Amino acid sequence: MNKMTKEILIGFLIGVIANLAGSYLYIYFFSKETLEKTIQYSIEQDVLGNIIALGAILNLCAFFIFLKKNKVYRARGVVLATVLAALAILVSKFL
Template sequence: MNNKEVIIGIIIGLLASAIGLILSLLFFGNGKSISDSLNIALAQGVFTKLVSIGALLNLGAFFLFINTDKESRAKGVLIATVIVALITIIIRFT
């Protein structure tokens, strides 16, 4: 296992989740801007749902790395998805 490849996968997974969150705020948000939509989502308690929807982009990255025989990067994306899931659970229940 190449640690550099796993770290690249983690970074790509976290970036994909962040981009997915922004896209979900744009599509499902009620505000006039991304920050306005973010504030509304936090106030209504649907932020964790939008984070979960945003993490769906990790599926594409994961399967791309699996199909191109880059298993270490796919492992990093999987680790990033678990990190996002844990953060979502922590935010949801605090």
């Protein structure tokens, strides 16, 4: 595995983790129910995509931190993770 691919993969993993952490933080601070109940309710009410989108806000922070540190390939990985989140939102809305 070359250096570029490794850096993109690191950025992708950080982007996915940041999105999951952002979604968890949103549920933790704004939901009165447990994590499991909130996710079940959001699936039933078809708002899971909204929670994923709000969780992606942390990807913006990671993206700009990587750009500031001149880690362009890691920033590309974060963008790739954001595209994956957008596809997850698309699937949750239409399926």
